[in-house]
Amino acid sequence: MNDGQIRRRCLLVTVFFTCVLMGLGSRLALLHFRAGSQRVGLVDRKTIEQTVRVRRGAIVDCIGRDGILAIDLSVHDVCADPQVISRNGTVDQLLEQVGKIVDIERDRVRARLVREDRRFAYVARFVRDPVVREVRTLGMEGVFFEEALRRHYPHHNFMCHVLGFTNLEGKGCAGIEQSCDRFLRGSSGLYETEVDGRRHRRYDRRTLHIAPQHGANVHLTIDQQLQYMAERALDRVVEQHAPLSCHVIIQRVATGEILAMVSRPGYDLNDYRNVSAGDRLNRSIGIVFEPGSTLKAATVAAALNEGVVTPDSRFFCENGLWSAFGRPLRDSHGYGELTVRDIVKKSSNIGSAKIAIRLGKSRLARYLSDFGLGQRTGIDLPGEEHGILHPVGKWPGIAITRISIGQGVAVTGIQLLGVYCTIANEGVRMRPYVIKKVVDPDGNVLRSTRPEVLSRPITPRTAGQMRDMLERVTEKGGTGRRAAVEGVRVAGKTGTAQKPEHGGYSETNFVASFVGFVPADAPEIGILVVVDDPAEEYYGGLVAAPAFREIAAEAVRYLDISASGVELAGRTR
Amino acid sequence: MWKISSVLAGIVLVLLALGIVMLASTSGVRGEFSTGDPGYYVKRQFVWLVVALIVGFVVAVLDYRIWRRLAFPLAAGAIVLLAAVLVVGPEINGSQRWIRVGALSIQPSEIAKLAVVLMLSAWMTHVGPHAARFKEGLLFPLLGLGLICGLILWEPDYGTTALIAAAALTMMFVGGSRPGHLLIVGTVGVCVMSLAIMQDAERSERILAFLNPEANRDAAFQVIEAKNAFVLGGPFGVGLGNSSQKHFYLPEAHTDFILPIIGEELGSVTCVIVLLFLGILYCGMIVSERAPDQFGRFLAFGATIMLTLQASINVGVVTGLLPTKGLPLPFISYGGSSLVISLIFVGLVLSVARKSADGPRGDRSGAAIKDRAHRI
Numbered sequence: 023m024n025d026g027q028i029r030r031r032c033l034l035v036t037v038f039f040t041c042v043l044m045g046l047g048s049r050l051a052l053l054h055f056r057a058g059s060q061r062v063g064l065v066d067r068k069t070i071e072q073t074v075r076v077r078r079g080a081i082v083d084c085i086g087r088d089g090i091l092a093i094d095l096s097v098h099d100v101c102a103d104p105q106v107i108s109r110n111g112t113v114d115q116l117l118e119q120v121g122k123i124v125d126i127e128r129d130r131v132r133a134r135l136v137r138e139d140r141r142f143a144y145v146a147r148f149v150r151d152p153v154v155r156e157v158r159t160l161g162m163e164g165v166f167f168e169e170a171l172r173r174h175y176p177h178h179n180f181m182c183h184v185l186g187f188t189n190l191e192g193k194g195c196a197g198i199e200q201s202c203d204r205f206l207r208g209s210s211g212l213y214e215t216e217v218d219g220r221r222h223r224r225y226d227r228r229t230l231h232i233a234p235q236h237g238a239n240v241h242l243t244i245d246q247q248l249q250y251m252a253e254r255a256l257d258r259v260v261e262q263h264a265p266l267s268c269h270v271i272i273q274r275v276a277t278g279e280i281l282a283m284v285s286r287p288g289y290d291l292n293d294y295r296n297v298s299a300g301d302r303l304n305r306s307i308g309i310v311f312e313p314g315s316t317l318k319a320a321t322v323a324a325a326l327n328e329g330v331v332t333p334d335s336r337f338f339c340e341n342g343l344w345s346a347f348g349r350p351l352r353d354s355h356g357y358g359e360l361t362v363r364d365i366v367k368k369s370s371n372i373g374s375a376k377i378a379i380r381l382g383k384s385r386l387a388r389y390l391s392d393f394g395l396g397q398r399t400g401i402d403l404p405g406e407e408h409g410i411l412h413p414v415g416k417w418p419g420i421a422i423t424r425i426s427i428g429q430g431v432a433v434t435g436i437q438l439l440g441v442y443c444t445i446a447n448e449g450v451r452m453r454p455y456v457i458k459k460v461v462d463p464d465g466n467v468l469r470s471t472r473p474e475v476l477s478r479p480i481t482p483r484t485a486g487q488m489r490d491m492l493e494r495v496t497e498k499g500g501t502g503r504r505a506a507v508e509g510v511r512v513a514g515k516t517g518t519a520q521k522p523e524h525g526g527y528s529e530t531n532f533v534a535s536f537v538g539f540v541p542a543d544a545p546e547i548g549i550l551v552v553v554d555d556p557a558e559e560y561y562g563g564l565v566a567a568p569a570f571r572e573i574a575a576e577a578v579r580y581l582d583i584s585a586s587g588v589e590l591a592g593r594t595r
Numbered sequence: 596m597w598k599i600s601s602v603l604a605g606i607v608l609v610l611l612a613l614g615i616v617m618l619a620s621t622s623g624v625r626g627e628f629s630t631g632d633p634g635y636y637v638k639r640q641f642v643w644l645v646v647a648l649i650v651g652f653v654v655a656v657l658d659y660r661i662w663r664r665l666a667f668p669l670a671a672g673a674i675v676l677l678a679a680v681l682v683v684g685p686e687i688n689g690s691q692r693w694i695r696v697g698a699l700s701i702q703p704s705e706i707a708k709l710a711v712v713l714m715l716s717a718w719m720t721h722v723g724p725h726a727a728r729f730k731e732g733l734l735f736p737l738l739g740l741g742l743i744c745g746l747i748l749w750e751p752d753y754g755t756t757a758l759i760a761a762a763a764l765t766m767m768f769v770g771g772s773r774p775g776h777l778l779i780v781g782t783v784g785v786c787v788m789s790l791a792i793m794q795d796a797e798r799s800e801r802i803l804a805f806l807n808p809e810a811n812r813d814a815a816f817q818v819i820e821a822k823n824a825f826v827l828g829g830p831f832g833v834g835l836g837n838s839s840q841k842h843f844y845l846p847e848a849h850t851d852f853i854l855p856i857i858g859e860e861l862g863s864v865t866c867v868i869v870l871l872f873l874g875i876l877y878c879g880m881i882v883s884e885r886a887p888d889q890f891g892r893f894l895a896f897g898a899t900i901m902l903t904l905q906a907s908i909n910v911g912v913v914t915g916l917l918p919t920k921g922l923p924l925p926f927i928s929y930g931g932s933s934l935v936i937s938l939i940f941v942g943l944v945l946s947v948a949r950k951s952a953d954g955p956r957g958d959r960s961g962a963a964i965k966d967r968a969h970r971i
Contacts, residue, residue: 029884031769032896036880039903040873046910047869053825053914054863064823068839218624219820219843227839 069229070221074211075171079237081185081198081206083246084281084458091185091246092175092199092291098154099168100124100146106164108138116145116162123156124149147190148172173199175291181249183285183304184242184403184456187294196294196302198240198457200404205460205468208237238462243279243455243471248272248577252282255572256551260286263556263565269305269435270569271550272577275443275539277473278452280401281547281577307399307406310432311533311554314519315501315562317390317428318374319492320441322366324389325381327484333363333491337373344372347420351375366491367500369516371427378426386422387414392479393441394451395433401454402471409433428519429527439550442514442537445488446545449480489513493542505536505567507575510583513545514538514570516562521555531555536566540574546583549573600948603878606871607926607941613857613868614927615644621841621856622849622929636849636929643931647938654942659950662943663890666710666717670739673710676703677746689797690750704747704755705932709939711759712766712901714739716893719770723889726771733776736767744784748791753798754920758908760784762901769896805918817852820844821913824855825865832862849929851921854913868927872906875899882948891947898940 081092100120107113113135117128124146134143145165146153154167173188186197194203211234216227252270259268265286272282285305289297303309325331342356353370365373378386390396396411410432417425424430436454444451452473459470480488492513495502501516517535520527535552539545551566551573559565577583615637622636629635662669676694680703684691693700718736719726726732740763747756764777764784792798804815824840827833838859841848848856858865879899886892902925909924911917923930925937 028769028771028892031771032880032883035765035769035896035900036876039876039900039907042907043869043873043876043903046907046914046916047866047873049914049916050825050858050865050869050910051863053822054828054830054858054865056826058829060826061829064827065839068844216839218839219845222843224839224842 065216068216069214070217070223071230072213072215074213074234075169076208076210076234076236077171078173078188078192078208079202079206079239079460079463081202081240081242083249084241084243084279085245086241090176091181091242092173094171095150095174097148097150097170097172099144099170100149100154100157101166101168102135102143102145103164103166104135104137104140104143107135110163112162112164116165119160119162120145120157120165124153178290178292179288180253181244181246181283182288182291183302183306184244184283185291186404187291196405197304197403198242201402202240202457202460205238205240209235211235236463238460238468240460241458243274243281243458244283245281247580249282249284251576251580252284252573255569255576256284256286258572259551259553259556259565259569263553263559265553265557265565266555267305267309268551268553270552270573271306271435271439272573273439273443273454273548273550275446275545275548276452278443278454279458279473280454280456283456304403304405305552305554306435306550307401307403308434310407310409310434311552312431312519312522313428313433313438313535314517314533315369315371315428316438316515316517316535316537317431317433317441318366318369318426319445319488319515320390320393320395321374321378321381321386321426322362322491323445323480323484323488324386325377326362326487327389327480328381328385330380331362331377333361333487335362336360337362337365337376339365339370339372342372344375346375346379346423349420351423363491363494366515367494367497369495369501374427375423378422383417383422384414386426387411387417389479390425390431392451392477393444394437394476395431395441399434399436399440399454399476401436402457406436407434409437428517435550435552438535438537438552439548442492442539442550443545443548444479445485445492446513446539446548447485448482449485450478451476489542489545492538496538501561501563502536502538502567504563505538505570505574507540507571507578510540510574510578511542512538512540512571512574513542514549514567516567518560518562532560534560534562534565536562536570538570538574540578541583546581547577549577599878599881600945603875603882603941603944603948606874606878607938610868610871610926611644611648613864614853615640616835617853617857617860617927618849618929620836620860621838621853624841624843625849628843639931640929640934643934646931647935650935651938651942654939655945655949657946659891659894659943659946660888662713662894663717663720666713669706670710670714670743673703673707674742674746677707677743679703681746681749684750690752692750692752699931702930702932704750704752704759705936707743707747708755708759708762708901709936711740711743711763712894712897712940712943715763715766715770716890716897719766719893720888720890722770724771726767727773729773729776732767732770732772733780736763736772737780748788751791751795751798752921753788753792754908754922757788757920758901758905758922762897762904765900765904766893766897770893801919805915808915817846817919818913818915821852821855822915825858825914828859828862830862832858832860832864835860850923851909851928852913853928854910854924857927869906869910872903876903879903879944882944882951885951886947887951891950895944895947898943902937902940 077094080090126146131145184197186199188199189195194200212232214230215223217223256270269285273280283306287301289301336359338359339357342353344351351371353372357370360373396409398406398408421430453476455471457471460468462468493511494500495515496506496512502514505514506512514536519533521531533554534556537550539548549570551569553565556565618640619637623633626635627633680691680694684694692702722731744756744760768777804811808815838856840859841856845852879895883892883895886895905925909922912919923933
C-alpha cells in the first residue's frame with residue numbers, strides 16, 4: 023500500500039460522498055419545490071371546523087315580564103357506540119342499567135345498538151345533569167354524552183296553541199315558534215382552527231371565526247294575566263258543559279292586538295309528541311263553524327249602512343213561522359211586529375231574513391266580504407283557515423234567508439270577532455296580530471308590528487247605531503242577559519247554531535257562542551267565546567254568555583277600564 | 596492551510612449557530628409540554644455547546660500525535676463503558692443507551708465513535724503496507740470493531756452500529772484492506788443486522804414502514820410527517836417559529852427530526868445545510884491529503900467520514916430514503932454527547948491541519964517515508 027494508492031482511495035471515497043450529499047440535497051430540493059396544491063391539502067388536514075350552538079330566543083308577553091313562556095335548557099344526550107357495545111356484548115346490561123336511571127324505549131334503543139356497522143346511536147335524549155352523573159358512574163365502555171339544548175315550556179299547557187313547539191332538531195313547528203322561527207333560532211357560529219398533532223386546538227392559529235348570533239326574543243301582544251283568566255274561564259266551561267271543544271279570543275278593538283287566545287282541548291308543550299293533531303289545533307283560527315245568530319249583526323249593519331232600514335223600521339215576524347222560498351224558517355219564540363232594534367235584541371231569524379231580502383243578496387255578499395268573511399285575516403300565526411263564503415252567483419234562492427242568520431256560511435273565531443271589533447271600532451276593521459315586536463339580544467328591534475287597517479265596511483254612524491242595538495242584547499229581555507257585567511255596559515250577541523250534518527242540520531248538536539265588546543259606548547276590548555257541542559244546555563245565552571261575563575268582568579277590572587270606557591290608570595297598551 | 600482551517604471552523608460555527616437557533620424554535624413546544632419550561636432543552640444544549648467548544652478548542656490546540664498512544668486505552672475504556680451501560684443504564688424507550696453520572700447523562704456509543712476512529716487510525720498506520728494481508732488488514736481490526744459494534748447492537752442501537760461499521764469499513768478501505776475482504780465483511784454485517792432486526796418487532800416494523808409507507812401508516816407516520824414538513828415549508832419556508840409540524844406532529848422534532856422543522860420554517864435552507872456538510876467533507880479531505888504523517892491522514896479522514904456519514908444517514912432518514920434510525924444531525928440536533936464528540940472530531944481535523952501548516956509542503960512526504968521506513 024503506497025501513498026498514491028491511499029490518495030486514490032481517498033479520492034474515490036470523496037467522490038462517493040459527494041454524490042451521496044448531492045443526491046440528498048436534490049431530494050430535499052424536490053420536496054421543497056413540490057406543487058403548492060399538495061401544501062394546501064396538508065394545511066386543510068390540520069384544520070377543524072366547529073360550529074357553536076346558539077340559544078333560541080325567548081318568548082315573552084306584552085309587558086315582557088318575568089314569566090318566561092319558552093326557554094332553552096342545557097341538557098345532554100346519552101349516546102353510545104354500537105360497535106363497541108355489541109363487541110363487548112353489553113347491550114342488555116346497558117339497557118338494564120341505564121333503564122333504571124332514565125326512561126328509555128328499550129326495544130327501539132336495542133334495535134339501534136345491535137347495528138355493529140354504526141358508531142353512533144342515541145340511548146336517551148335531553149336528560150338533565152343528575153342523570154348524566156349517574157350514568158357516568160356506571161363507567162360503561164362505549165357510552166358517552168353530547169351537549170344539547172332543549173326547548174322547555176315552564177308552564178306546560180299554558181298558551182300552548184299560541185306558543186307552539188320546536189321539534190327535536192330545534193325547528194319551530196307550530197304557533198309562534200313556527201312563524202317566528204327565523205328570528206328565534208339565531209345563527210350558529212363557526213370556528214375554523216388549526217390543530218396540533220394531538221388534535222388540540224391552537225388558539226393562535228384560528229383561521230375563521232364567525233361569531234354566533236343568538237336568537238331574538240319575541241314579544242307578544244298577549245297579556246299573561248288576561249290569558250290566564252281566559253284559560254280559567256274556559257276550563258270552567260269545559261267542566262260544566264263538557265263540550266267537544268271551545269275557544270276564547272280577546273282582542274284590543276282599536277289596534278287589533280290579541281290579548282288572549284285560548285283553545286280547549288289543550289296539551290303540554292313539553293310532550294307534544296304524544297298528543298293528537300286535533301289537540302294541537304289552534305281552534306281560534308284553525309277551524310271553521312257556522313256562526314248562527316252572531317252573524318245577524320253583520321246583516322243588520324249592512325242594511326243600516328245602505329239606508330234600506332233604520333233602527334226603528336218595523337218588520338212583521340210571522341209569529342214564529344214563515345215559509346219563504348218553499349222552506350219554513352222558524353223563530354224560537356213567536357213575535358208579531360218588531361223594530362230592527364228588537365230583531366237584534368230578540369235574535370229573530372225571520373226578521374233578520376226579511377231585512378236581508380230588502381238589502382238584496384249582492385249587497386249582503388259585498389258587506390260580508392268587507393267584514394272579512396271567506397278570507398284570512400292575515401294574523402301572524404300559522405294555520406289560519408279561510409272560512410267559507412260562496413260567491414254570490416252560486417247562492418241558491420233560499421240562501422239569502424239563511425246566510426243572513428249565519429247558516430250556509432262558515433267563519434273562524436278570529437273572523438267573527440273581527441266583525442264585532444269593526445263595529446266597536448267606528449267601522450274600521452283592523453288586522454289582528456299577536457307579535458308585538460322582535461328584539462335581538464343587543465336590544466335592536468328587528469320587527470315591530472304596527473296596527474293595520476284592512477277595510478272600512480260601515481260608517482262610524484252605522485257603527486254607533488249597531489253598538490246601541492247590541493248593548494240592548496244584554497239588557498232585560500235580551501238573549502244575552504247573562505253576559506251583562508255589573509257597572510259596565512256590555513254589547514254583544516248570542517249565537518246558537520245548529521251544526522250541519524248529512525246535508526241538513528242537527529237537532530241535537532249546536533255551537534253556542536257569545537261575541538261582544540266592552541264598554542259598549544267606548545269599546546276597548548272585543549271578546550269571543552265559542553263552545554262547540556256542549557253536553558246539555560246549548561243556547562249561546564246560557565253556555566257562552568256566562569263565560570263571556572266572567573272574562574269581561576275580570577278584564578275590565580284588570581285593564582282598569584271604567585264604566586265610561588276611560589282608562590283610569592296609565593296602563594301600557 | 597490556515598485558510599482551510601478557517602473555512603472548516605467557519606462552516607462548523609455557522610452550523611452550530613443555526614442549530615442553537617433552530618433548537619430554540621423546535622424544542623419550545625415539547626419543552627413546555629413535558630417540563631413546563633419552553634427553554635428547557637435549549638438551556639441545556641447551550642451549556643453543552645460551551646463545554647463542547649472548549650473541548651474542541653483544546654483538542655485542536657493539542658498535538659494530535661498523542662492520540663496515537665491513547666487510542667487503544669481509549670478503545671478499551673469505551674468497551675468497558677459499553678458493557679457498563681448494559682448493566683447499569685436505565686431503560687428508555689426499550690433500549691439502554693445512557694449512563695447517568697451525577698447530573699449528566701452520557702452516551703457511551705458516542706465515545707465509541709471517537710474510539711473507533713482513533714483505534715483504526717493507529718492500527719492502519721501501524722500495519723502500513725501489510726494492510727492488504729488478511730490478518731493485519733482485516734482480522735485484527737475486525738475483532739475490536741466487532742466487539743464494539745456487538746455491544747452497541749446489544750443496547751440496541753442499530754443506527755450507531757451501522758454508522759460505526761460503515762465508517763470503519765471506509766477507513767479500512769482507504770487504509771489498504773482488500774476491497775474483496777471488506778465486501779464479504781460488509782455483506783456478513785448486513786446479514787447479521789438483518790437477523791437482529793428480524794428478532795425485534797419494533798425495528799422490523801420500521802423497515803416495513805420504510806419499504807411501504809402507505810400500508811404501514813402507523814409505523815411510518817414519523818417519516819410521512821417529516822416529508823410533509825418539507826412540503827409545507829416550500830421553497831421559502833413559513834418563517835422562523837411558525838412550524839406547525841413541531842406541534843406534536845413530529846415527535847422527535849428537536850433531536851433526530853430537526854431538519855424537517857428547519858425545512859418547514861426556513862424552506863430550502865436545508866439544501867444549504869447539506870452543502871455545508873459537503874464543505875466539511877472537502878475541508879476534511881484536503882486536510883487529510885496534506886497531513887504531515889500517515890496517522891494524521893487517517894485521523895482527519897476518519898473524523899470527516901464519521902461526521903459526513905452521520906449527516907448523510909440523518910438526512911436520508913428524514914427524507915424517507917433510509918429506514919428510521921435514531922441518529923442525530925451533527926452540530927444541530929439536541930444532544931450533549933453527540934455535540935461534544937462532533938466538536939472533538941472537528942478539533943482533531945483542525946489539529947492535523949495546524950501541524951501540516953508547520954512545515955513546508957515537501958517535508959510532509961519525507962515525514963511519511965521516514966515514518967514508513969521506521970516501521971518496516
